Amino acid sequence: MTLDLKNTKKKIFVEGVRDGVPIGLGYFAVAFSLGIIARQAGLNPIQGFINSMLNHASAGEYAVYSIVKEGATYVEMAIMTLIVNARYLLMSTALSQKFDSKTSILHRVLVAFGVTDELFAITIKRPGVIAPLYNYGAFAIAALCWSLGTAFGIVAGELMPIRAVSALSVALYGMFLACIMPEARKRRIVAVLIIISFVLSYIAARLPMLSNVSSGTKTIILTVVIASAAAIAFPRPEEEDDE
Numbered sequence: 001m002t003l004d005l006k007n008t009k010k011k012i013f014v015e016g017v018r019d020g021v022p023i024g025l026g027y028f029a030v031a032f033s034l035g036i037i038a039r040q041a042g043l044n045p046i047q048g049f050i051n052s053m054l055n056h057a058s059a060g061e062y063a064v065y066s067i068v069k070e071g072a073t074y075v076e077m078a079i080m081t082l083i084v085n086a087r088y089l090l091m092s093t094a095l096s097q098k099f100d101s102k103t104s105i106l107h108r109v110l111v112a113f114g115v116t117d118e119l120f121a122i123t124i125k126r127p128g129v130i131a132p133l134y135n136y137g138a139f140a141i142a143a144l145c146w147s148l149g150t151a152f153g154i155v156a157g158e159l160m161p162i163r164a165v166s167a168l169s170v171a172l173y174g175m176f177l178a179c180i181m182p183e184a185r186k187r188r189i190v191a192v193l194i195i196i197s198f199v200l201s202y203i204a205a206r207l208p209m210l211s212n213v214s215s216g217t218k219t220i221i222l223t224v225v226i227a228s229a230a231a232i233a234f235p236r237p238e239e240e241d242d243e
């Protein structure tokens with residue numbers, strides 16, 4: 001390997017780290033709130049760190065911690081995580097179109113493993129073919145901040161008074177509202193679907209016939225049914241996707 005090639009690869013990796021820093025800082029704040037939830041579910045800092053290193057979606061992690069807290073089975077946990085994180089399959093497919101044809105399967109799999117909404121955005125906007133080293137650099141700092149945020153959140157949850165922990169737990173719900181409200185304001189159907197989700201969740205929790213069904217299974221069923229019905233009844237216009 002020539003010196004110029006080494007310098008080029010190092011430059012690409014450093015660019016990834018640089019672009020991943022602001023993302024990592026944002027991840028740390030979000031993961032800290034998730035750590036509070038994880039602590040309530042009974043996870044210790046090491047378990048939270050490992051889980052965050054393997055699961056890079058806030059919605060996915062929240063789903064996992066919620067059903068763990070309810071005593072769900074491993075199967076329910078796996079299915080719920082698959083459903084919530086399914087969009088990353090589409091993102092990975094889109095990224096695969098930008099790889100050089102000589103890129104190995106190992107690099108493709110590793111890049112796909114590190115795909116998140118934000119890392120996908122900064123990668124897909126880069127000109128030319130995807131350089132895996134760029135993704136590795138961005139993922140390295142972002143995933144580290146994400147995992148440390150969860151671990152620190154769990155530690156804080158163990159040290160702080162119960163009232164303070166309860167107060168911080170609300171921060172995560174605020175984050176989810178911040179995610180859904182802009183889209184709900186832009187598209188009325190999204191707002192309607194959010195309300196329908198709340199109503200059906202409440203009904204499912206109260207129906208006697210579902211009393212023996214675990215919380216995790218109810219969440220899985222509602223997620224699949226509502227998302228599928230919405231996708232069939234209200235498909236997203238192609239012109240919006242192009243934008």
